[in-house]
Structures are given as structure tokens and as C-alpha cells.
Amino acid sequence: MIEVKGLSKSFEGRRVLDGISFSVARGETLGIIGPNGSGKSTLLKLVSGVETPDAGDIRLDGKPIASYARKELARWLAVLQQDALPPVGFTVREVLEMGRFPFQNWLGEEPADSAALIDGIVEKLRLAPFASRTLEHLSGGERQRVALGKVMAQQPRLLLLDEPTTYLDIGYQMQMMDTVRKWQQDERLTVVAVLHDLNLAAQYCDRLLLVHRGRIAKLGTPWEVLERGLIAEVYETEPIVTAHPVTGAPQLLLQPGSYPSGGGREDSDEDRQTAGTFTV
Numbered sequence: 371m372i373e374v375k376g377l378s379k380s381f382e383g384r385r386v387l388d389g390i391s392f393s394v395a396r397g398e399t400l401g402i403i404g405p406n407g408s409g410k411s412t413l414l415k416l417v418s419g420v421e422t423p424d425a426g427d428i429r430l431d432g433k434p435i436a437s438y439a440r441k442e443l444a445r446w447l448a449v450l451q452q453d454a455l456p457p458v459g460f461t462v463r464e465v466l467e468m469g470r471f472p473f474q475n476w477l478g479e480e481p482a483d484s485a486a487l488i489d490g491i492v493e494k495l496r497l498a499p500f501a502s503r504t505l506e507h508l509s510g511g512e513r514q515r516v517a518l519g520k521v522m523a524q525q526p527r528l529l530l531l532d533e534p535t536t537y538l539d540i541g542y543q544m545q546m547m548d549t550v551r552k553w554q555q556d557e558r559l560t561v562v563a564v565l566h567d568l569n570l571a572a573q574y575c576d577r578l579l580l581v582h583r584g585r586i587a588k589l590g591t592p593w594e595v596l597e598r599g600l601i602a603e604v605y606e607t608e609p610i611v612t613a614h615p616v617t618g619a620p621q622l623l624l625q626p627g628s629y630p631s632g633g634g635r636e637d638s639d640e641d642r643q644t645a646g647t648f649t650v
């Protein structure tokens with residue numbers, strides 16, 4: 371479904387991503403994790419075609435991403451970003467209808483009637499109480515659920531999530547992740563998600579890609595990646611890794627005041643340029 375080979379990207383002469391290669395199978399959920407500034411969002415922007423790489427190759431179903439026309443790409447993939455929605459003017463229902471844009475002709479007409487699809491999304495995401503309200507009258511968390519509704523209306527094959535749970539309380543975090551999982555199981559959707567919450571990532575992702583200073587530190591199952599020593603090295607804090615008592619997924623318990631020896635963050639440009647290579 372997605373094949374990424376040798377991706378590199380620099381901004382203002384500074385290497386932000388360096389030699390990134392991975393592939394994602396249809397129906398799989400890949401979580402991208404890593405410390406602040408490690409290059410996760412940039413990687414997602416390259417995969418969505420918003421940014422172009424300096425070197426490397428991205429293929430969707432065997433075809434280079436650059437060869438897709440804009441509207442064709444929008445029928446193929448959808449991106450859910452933090453704070454993705456225009457804050458004013460539009461009602462919730464209007465925003466959901468905007469998700470249908472890639473399927474409309476130049477007169478704004480769609481061959482199939484999408485009203486039933488939109489009704490289904492309103493019901494699934496429990497948006498009915500504010501469906502006719504404009505976005506500026508919603509909370510951050512409510513707007514985030516509407517943003518998910520908009521990408522669901524787009525009916526993509528590939529869903530890219532950039533920190534989708536940022537504004538959500540734990541109840542809605544679970545609702546959002548469970549909704550995506552159900553949607554994925556029903557439609558064999560492929561999901562690539564940037565997640566800061568490692569416990570959520572371990573629960574919902576088939577594999578994790580740990581990015582550190584623009585390189586892949588590890589790619590593997592949640593148990594392979596959320597290994598205590600590796601997490602301590604990358605995040606510079608030493609968690610306890612334990613199995614979830616019900617699902618068996620690895621879960622991290624944070625330990626206040628625990629830093630690996632010689633700890634303390636090194637985030638300078640120089641460190642980034644000279645960062646060591648990890649085994650993948």
C-alpha cells in the first residue's frame with residue numbers, strides 16, 4: 371500500500387529526516403512515535419504529498435505519489451491534523467459535507483447522494499446535539515471530533531493522523547481511536563498515526579516506528595519498540611514497561627526523577643547532524 375524508500379528532508383540547510391525507509395500493508399495501523407522535534411510531522415507531510423522530499427521515493431499502490439493529481443490523491447488519502455478546521459463560519463454539517471469535495475465535479479455536484487453517509491457519521495460520532503452549530507461555538511475536543519467526521523466523509527483508503535487525540539479527554543480519546551479501528555476493520559482502511567501517547571500507540575497500532583533525530587531508531591511490534599533501554603535512550607527518562615492486564619499490550623509507567631546516567635536533553639543542530647545510527 372505505502373512504500374517509502376530513502377527519504378531525506380532538510381529545512382534551511384538543516385537535515386530533519388535522513389534515510390527513512392518503511393512500508394505499510396493494506397489494513398495495517400502504523401504508529402509514528404518519537405520525541406518533540408524528531409521529524410514525525412514532517413514525515414507525515416511527505417507521505418501526504420504536502421511537502422516534497424529532497425531525496426527518496428514514496429509510492430502508493432506502486433505509483434509515485436508525485437504522479438497523483440491533487441483531487442485523485444484526496445480520494446485516496448485523508449489527513450487529520452491537530453486543529454485542522456477553519457475556526458469560523460461553517461456549521462458542523464457543512465464541514466462534513468466539505469469532505470465530499472474530492473467526489474464533486476466542477477459544478478460542485480456529486481454523482482451519488484451523500485446525505486445518508488453524512489447522517490451516519492453524525493450518529494456514529496454523536497455530533498447530533500451540535501450539528502447545526504457553527505464551529506466557533508464548539509470546544510476544541512468537539513471540533514476534533516468534527517474533523518474526524520470530515521475525513522470519514524472523504525472515504526479514503528489511507529488515513530493519516532497527526533496527534534488526533536490532543537484536545538480530547540480520556541473518554542473521547544478512546545472513542546476516537548475505537549471509531550478509527552472499527553472503520554478500519556469494516557473498510558480495510560490503512561492508518562498511519564503520529565502519536566505522543568505511547569500507551570495509546572501500543573494499544574492501537576500493529577507496528578510502531580520510533581523516530582529519533584530524523585532517523586529510524588526502531589521499527590517493529592509495540593513490544594519490540596517499547597523496550598525500556600531504547601525508550602530511556604531516546605526520551606531520556608526511564609519508564610517501567612509492563613503488560614496491560616487485559617490486552618497484554620506493553621504499557622509504560624513513568625517514574626518521577628528517573629533519568630538515564632549522563633541524562634539531560636541534547637537538542638542542538640550539531641547533535642542532530644552527528645546523531646548516531648540505530649539498528650532497525
Ligand SMILES: Nc1ncnc2c1ncn2[C@@H]1O[C@H](COP(=O)(O)OP(=O)(O)OP(=O)(O)O)[C@@H](O)[C@H]1O
Binds near residue numbers: 382412
Ligand atoms: N517548515 C519548516 N521550516 C523550518 N524548520 C522546520 C519546518 N518544519 C519543521 N521544521 C523543523 O524540523 C524539525 C522536525 O519537526 P517536526 O514538526 O517534524 O517534528 P515532530 O517530531 O513532529 O515534533 P513535535 O513532537 O514537537 O510535534 C523541528 O526541529 C522543526 O523545527
